[in-house]
Amino acid sequence: MVGPKAIIHLENLVHNYDLIKQQLNGTPIMAVVKANAYGHGAIAVTEALRSKGVNHFAVFTFEEALELRAAGIEEDILVFCRPTKDMLAEAAARNITLNLSAPEDIPLFNMADSSPRFHLKVDTGMSRLGIPFDTVVDILQQIKNNDHLKCEGIYSHYATADEGELSYAEYQLEQFNQVLQVAEELDLKIKHIHFSNSGTVLNMPQTSFNLVRVGMLLYGAFPSDEVPTNMRIKPVMEFKGPVVTLREVPAGTKVSYGGVWEAPQDTIIGVIQAGFADGFPRSWYVDGYIGLRGKNYPIAGRVCMDQFMVDFGGADVRVGDEVLIFGQNNTDTIHVEDIAQAIDSTSYVLLTAIGGRTERIFIN
Numbered sequence: 001m002v003g004p005k006a007i008i009h010l011e012n013l014v015h016n017y018d019l020i021k022q023q024l025n026g027t028p029i030m031a032v033v034k035a036n037a038y039g040h041g042a043i044a045v046t047e048a049l050r051s052k053g054v055n056h057f058a059v060f061t062f063e064e065a066l067e068l069r070a071a072g073i074e075e076d077i078l079v080f081c082r083p084t085k086d087m088l089a090e091a092a093a094r095n096i097t098l099n100l101s102a103p104e105d106i107p108l109f110n111m112a113d114s115s116p117r118f119h120l121k122v123d124t125g126m127s128r129l130g131i132p133f134d135t136v137v138d139i140l141q142q143i144k145n146n147d148h149l150k151c152e153g154i155y156s157h158y159a160t161a162d163e164g165e166l167s168y169a170e171y172q173l174e175q176f177n178q179v180l181q182v183a184e185e186l187d188l189k190i191k192h193i194h195f196s197n198s199g200t201v202l203n204m205p206q207t208s209f210n211l212v213r214v215g216m217l218l219y220g221a222f223p224s225d226e227v228p229t230n231m232r233i234k235p236v237m238e239f240k241g242p243v244v245t246l247r248e249v250p251a252g253t254k255v256s257y258g259g260v261w262e263a264p265q266d267t268i269i270g271v272i273q274a275g276f277a278d279g280f281p282r283s284w285y286v287d288g289y290i291g292l293r294g295k296n297y298p299i300a301g302r303v304c305m306d307q308f309m310v311d312f313g314g315a316d317v318r319v320g321d322e323v324l325i326f327g328q329n330n331t332d333t334i335h336v337e338d339i340a341q342a343i344d345s346t347s348y349v350l351l352t353a354i355g356g357r358t359e360r361i362f363i364n
């Protein structure tokens with residue numbers, strides 16, 4: 001099939017997993033595989049990690065959890081979204097763990113026989129989902145006094161753990177520790193306690209509790225440019241597109257919409273079949289480049305919906321060659337983090353955008 005390809009290097013995923021485990025001194029990891037495993041393919045990623053012994057996964061929507069169950073994944077799956085009434089019975093039947101993140105949701109879980117397991121999410125400063133800090137004592141008491149409520153975990157989420165300045169993250173940690181203290185005073189035994197994400201693994205590795213939720217680092221990208229980057233993670237996704245046309249053009253030729261790019265000299269313009277509808281970052285055309293056989297070549301003109309153009313100069317390039325857009329192959333490396341930084345975006349945005357017509361090819 002002609003078109004963009006995402007080669008998913010599962011061997012790199014496993015390599016990254018091993019490194020993270022080492023960094024965490026063996027604390028178990030809950031692999032975050034929401035949004036199709038950040039664009040990498042949720043089923044293949046989950047299968048590769050479960051074969052390494054991972055037995056906690058997290059997704060965002062209930063449908064994402066059902067997809068994993070339908071694929072035969074039997075390990076624990078936590079659903080991050082706020083639950084609705086219609087999910088409850090099916091969650092219990094399929095052994096899917098829900099998120100209790102609002103005091104008003106307690107009645108949903110208060111069912112005699114078929115109440116699903118849940119993790120209690122506490123808001124310590126993200127102000128998104130989570131039990132407000134000032135109601136948490138009451139909620140913990142209700143959990144303690146009601147056998148129908150199957151609370152298996154307690155967690156929170158950092159707002160700034162991947163930033164250089166960590167005082168707000170430390171404040172959130174302090175809040176969370178106070179909540180844990182209340183749970184202890186109530187003699188409430190909660191099996192899983194988790195707070196850390198990729199930023200925390202790098203910036204605050206000493207604060208792991210007994211489970212760590214990791215997404216981005218598993219996929220081989222750093223969560224921001226304000227974290228230590230000495231961990232030798234490898235990019236899991238190699239995103240590439242084929243050269244479908246080559247044309248010699250004289251200096252001054254305008255290329256693509258708006259005619260904003262003009263050939264600085266006589267050159268060869270290549271058309272690559274991958275566009276913003278496939279997840280190619282559109283604004284990367286200004287200073288952007290691709291890699292081919294060890295050299296970078298500038299993107300020429302605005303990125304189109306299905307294609308973009310490259311100024312190949314005097315390169316030895318043929319129709320059918322595949323250029324590296326980001327990731328790593330035998331001859332080229334383009335870090336998705338560098339693109340994100342150049343266009344004021346994030347690796348999260350760029351990786352989760354990969355989809356649509358992009359063919360995923362999994363390599364073990």
Ligand SMILES: Cc1ncc(COP(=O)(O)O)c(C=O)c1O
Pocket residue numbers: 032080157196197198199213214215216217223
């Ligand atoms: C609740 C929650 N936990 C953990 C993660 C994983 O974060 P990261 O990919 O930075 O490791 C996310 C990702 O957005 C999240 O929403």
